[in-house]
Amino acid sequence: MSVLGLGRMGSALATALVGEGYEVTVWNRSEDKPTPANTTRVKTPEEAFKSDVVVTCLSTYDAQQPLLTNEIKTLVNLTSGTPEQARATARWAKDNGVEYVDGVIMAVPQQIGTPQARILFSGNENHHVLDAFGEPFHVGEDAGLAALYDLALLGIMWATFGGYLQAVALMGTEGIAPEQFTPMAADWLNELGAMLPEMGAETRSKSYETDVSALDINVSGLRMLTDANREQGLDTTIPQALHDLFERAQRSGHGAHSIASVIEEIRK
Ligand SMILES: NC(=O)c1ccc[n+]([C@@H]2O[C@H](COP(=O)([O-])OP(=O)(O)OC[C@H]3O[C@@H](n4cnc5c(N)ncnc54)[C@H](OP(=O)(O)O)[C@@H]3O)[C@@H](O)[C@H]2O)c1
Known part of the structure; x- marks a missing residue:
């Protein structure tokens, strides 16, 4: 099992996989991020692609796409994006013989590995690696659906938080x-x-x-x-x-x- 990206979320994902007993290889662009305990750090993404399953959790698709190659066997994409970005990645995966699961994380890093972490995923229905991260929920065959749910729910969150902060300022x-x-x-x-x-x-x-x-x-x-x-x-x-x-x-x-x-x- 490999994890690309050791930001706040990627580190939590790697740690959860270790907790479930997986052997975990990790890669990050910058060397300054700490290596999660009991994982093996590699210097290039290609070394990480030797694993059966590669989990990606980078800031954006623009950061992620240049790293992807057809050496990957199964890609579990947990980088946030738009439905169209997810569908384009699913098409790329199909054309390159890569098995593809598209997921979004409706949780903060501190919740990863607990039942509070809801992971919405679309595309391939059978991906048990997601069990390590929280409560997976399959939202449909279309690879873009997880991103659609993600942005719809986040839209409610941002509108609510914006309204709350306006109210706090007004009361203040x-x-x-x-x-x-x-x-x-x-x-x-x-x-x-x-x-x-x-x-x-x-x-x-x-x-x-x-x-x-x-x-x-x-x-x-x-x-x-x-x-x-x-x-x-x-x-x-x-x-x-x-x-x-x-x-x-x-x-x-x-x-x-x-x-x-x-x-x-x-x-x-
Ligand atoms: N944090 C949350 O609460 C949360 C919740 C749900 C979903 N997510 C999603 O999880 C993903 C990661 O979020 P995060 O909170 O972990 O972000 P983060 O802490 O800012 O980490 C970003 C990661 O992306 C890497 N990165 C950025 N640009 C890159 C590039 N051009 N090439 C290679 N690597 C690059 C960074 O590598 P460097 O160390 O080299 O900069 C780092 O590993 C995002 O899509 C986010 O929407 C996060």
């Missing part, structure tokens, strides 16, 4: 500390999470009638939020962008509809 303008506000924010997120199945169903049926909260009222709310952030001396990029998107959906005729109708503007 009046001296309210994060530790005072955060428990309320966390409860609020749980409540919002419970609303997603219904919202998802509305996007599918495209029936946006609501007796809960119309888009009109949410556009006014976003205007107030943008104004409040400006008045308190803060950056307004996030609330302004949401306001503008929701307002476009309103102008397209969804003012009396539910928030779910904004998806029609996103899909345009």
